[in-house]
Amino acid sequence: MTAQLPANGLRIRRASASPDPAPGIRQGPEYAKLVDISRCIGCKGCEVACKEWNELGIEPTENFGSYQSHRDLTPDTWLLMRFTELEVGGDLHWLIKKDACLHCEEPGCLLACPAPGAIVQYENGIVDFNQANCIGCQLCVSGCPFDIPRFSAETRKVYKCNMCIDRVEAGLEPACAKTCPTNAISWGTKQDMVALAERKVEGLRARGFANAVLYDPPGVGGTHMMYVVPHGDQLEQYDLPADPTAGAGALALLGTLRKGGAAALGLGLLAAGLHYLGFGPQSAEEDES
Amino acid sequence: MRRGDIKRFTYLERVVHWVVGLSFLFLLLTGLAFSHPRLYWLTTVLGGGPIARILHPWIGVLFALSFVAMFFLWLRDMRIDAQDREWLRAIRHYAVHDKAKVPPAGKYNAGQKMFFWTMTVLGVVYVATGIPMWFPGGVFGLGPFYGEIVNVSRLLHYLATVGGALFLVVHVYLGTVAYPGTIGAMLHGSVTPAWAKHHHPRWHEEQSGPSA
Numbered sequence: 001m002t003a004q005l006p007a008n009g010l011r012i013r014r015a016s017a018s019p020d021p022a023p024g025i026r027q028g029p030e031y032a033k034l035v036d037i038s039r040c041i042g043c044k045g046c047e048v049a050c051k052e053w054n055e056l057g058i059e060p061t062e063n064f065g066s067y068q069s070h071r072d073l074t075p076d077t078w079l080l081m082r083f084t085e086l087e088v089g090g091d092l093h094w095l096i097k098k099d100a101c102l103h104c105e106e107p108g109c110l111l112a113c114p115a116p117g118a119i120v121q122y123e124n125g126i127v128d129f130n131q132a133n134c135i136g137c138q139l140c141v142s143g144c145p146f147d148i149p150r151f152s153a154e155t156r157k158v159y160k161c162n163m164c165i166d167r168v169e170a171g172l173e174p175a176c177a178k179t180c181p182t183n184a185i186s187w188g189t190k191q192d193m194v195a196l197a198e199r200k201v202e203g204l205r206a207r208g209f210a211n212a213v214l215y216d217p218p219g220v221g222g223t224h225m226m227y228v229v230p231h232g233d234q235l236e237q238y239d240l241p242a243d244p245t246a247g248a249g250a251l252a253l254l255g256t257l258r259k260g261g262a263a264a265l266g267l268g269l270l271a272a273g274l275h276y277l278g279f280g281p282q283s284a285e286e287d288e289s
Numbered sequence: 290m291r292r293g294d295i296k297r298f299t300y301l302e303r304v305v306h307w308v309v310g311l312s313f314l315f316l317l318l319t320g321l322a323f324s325h326p327r328l329y330w331l332t333t334v335l336g337g338g339p340i341a342r343i344l345h346p347w348i349g350v351l352f353a354l355s356f357v358a359m360f361f362l363w364l365r366d367m368r369i370d371a372q373d374r375e376w377l378r379a380i381r382h383y384a385v386h387d388k389a390k391v392p393p394a395g396k397y398n399a400g401q402k403m404f405f406w407t408m409t410v411l412g413v414v415y416v417a418t419g420i421p422m423w424f425p426g427g428v429f430g431l432g433p434f435y436g437e438i439v440n441v442s443r444l445l446h447y448l449a450t451v452g453g454a455l456f457l458v459v460h461v462y463l464g465t466v467a468y469p470g471t472i473g474a475m476l477h478g479s480v481t482p483a484w485a486k487h488h489h490p491r492w493h494e495e496q497s498g499p500s501a
Contacts, residue, residue: 017326112440114323115338135338137323138425142439151426156339250440254447258325261451268455272462275384282386283469284487 004132008169010122016113030125031168032190033177034197035098036228037238038204038212039184042081042096044069046176046185050079050100053164053175073099075152078161079176086237095231097238098176098185101148101161103127105221108246111255112143125190125224128165131157143251145220145244163224193226200228219245295485295496297474305359306475312352313457316415319345320450346423349415356412363405366396372491373399393490404456414449418442 005012011028012021047069050056057076061069068083084095107127110119118133119140129140129149136156141149149158164174172178173187186196197214204212213232216222229235235242247255298306319341322331332341375392376383376399382390383400397405421434421442434442464471470484485493 017329019326114326114329116326116329133338135342137342137422138435139422139439139443141425142435142437142443147435156343249437250444254440254444257444258447261447262325262327264451265454265458268458272458276462276466279386281467281469282388282487284481284484 004130005117006120006128006130006165008165010124010126010165010169012120013123013125014110014121015117016110016119017116028123030123030190031163031188031224032125032193033103033163033174033225034186034188034193034200034228035225036184036186036197036200037096037098038200038209038228038230039182040081040096040098041182041184042067042083042094043181044081045179045181046098047077047079047081049175049179050161051077053167054078054162067094073148073150073160075150075155075157075159077150078159082239084237084239086231086234088231093231095234095238097240098225098227099148099239100176100225101127101163102146102220102226103161103163103224104145104246105223106246108143108145108220108244108251109140109149110143111247112139112251114139122165124168126163126165126168127224128162129158129160131155131159134158143247145241145246190222190224197226197228204228204230215240217241217244219243219248221246291479291481293482294479295482295493296478297480297485298478300478302359302362303475303478305355305362308355309352309359312348312355313453315348316345316352317450317454317457319348320446324447324450346419349419349423353412353416356408360409367402367405369399369402369406373402376400377403388487394488394492395495396489396492398489404460407456408453411449411453414445415453418446418449422446 005015014020051058056078059070059074059076061071064071066083068081070077070080073080079098079100082097082099084097086093086095103126105125107119107121110121110127113119114137115133115135118130118135119127120130121127134157136151136158138149138151138158140158141147141151149160151158164172164176167174174185177185177187186193188196194214194216197216201212201214209230211232211234212228212230215227215229215232215235227240229238229240231237315335318331319335321328322335322341323329323345329338332338335341336344372392372395376394379391380400383398419442420428421432421439425433425435425439427433464475468488470481471488474480482493482497485496
């Protein structure tokens, strides 16, 4: 079955459950989004821009004792600003986390997906779900170390942030970065964004945030959405796993063992064939003669 | 059924067996399709990816229910006794058709009983690991299972499938080309006296009374 791949101008670097596409000679730049949490004022303009650009449905919410707009990501909410309140030395701090796909260099979702071409990674590093090929098994949800993909029971497909791939392809920044009034969200090549983050971290440390860090976890090969985290010692409080990994544990073992499994089935059939050639059928009627 | 043939399986037993067998085959083929990209093409003849994924757990329910029925239909005959243990010690003679060195079998030989019990254990594994994959968001007040529970389930489900598939190869091989006359027991329900005497001598005696 030939997988239908997304019809945009970007070269696909990797597709789920598929042999890697032939490597191209041309190497496009890798892009990344940098979220400077210290500059976020919690206005949620990015949430609105995300809904608007991607034409996602409006979801009613309620007051549940937080400044957070909704409780959780949904198939129609690809971006959620999470507000965690933390007291540090008697001062109340808001740990705001822009909860959306991090676009891992080694995407756990893509590695877990059994449907060819349902998850693709473009040459620029963006990871996209291609619902045309999705079979609705939700194994990507269990493969993701950041709990991002959301399954729609209505369409039986899984959805998440696509980094506004249609904007990026046209040379524009993602809608959230475009709308952010404080420049907390920057967009550029991965290299430039890492350099920018390092300057920001240095600046934060100079201003007394001694634990400020760049969150670009190596366990998933780095990400294409990175954070500048002012309280780098509180990653768990931000709901950011300290050392996320992709395709590890049981999935890695499965990847290895399934080669042996296929061989075992082949050998089983071969053994039955060889047994027949060696010993043949054993007919009961021979006893009579 | 020709004159003198011996009834081996009732109509109910045959129907239940084939529901178990055909549902297992569907589950095996769709499961293999999801297990490896190189086998994904199998979904093309099984309804396409999304339909195969929707059907797999429901056919799994059919498999589980029919297996339970088969389990209780045959349980009485599947007890492993001292003679079976003797048979198992002689299994290498059985494998090379050296009949003289194999202790006489009853209605089922010890190999068939091992197949029955292995599939029972594997069936439990299929269901126990299939539930988290079917309802990763939780079911029956259990869960959510998202994360490593699903990943480990996936691994165990796969390993159990390889085991079940290998036993299936042996089962189908022995039941068809290796021992002519066997498949009839599962199609029209009866076997010839010669077949019974050859493959299941103790059962043959029970059926026809002690003879020379």
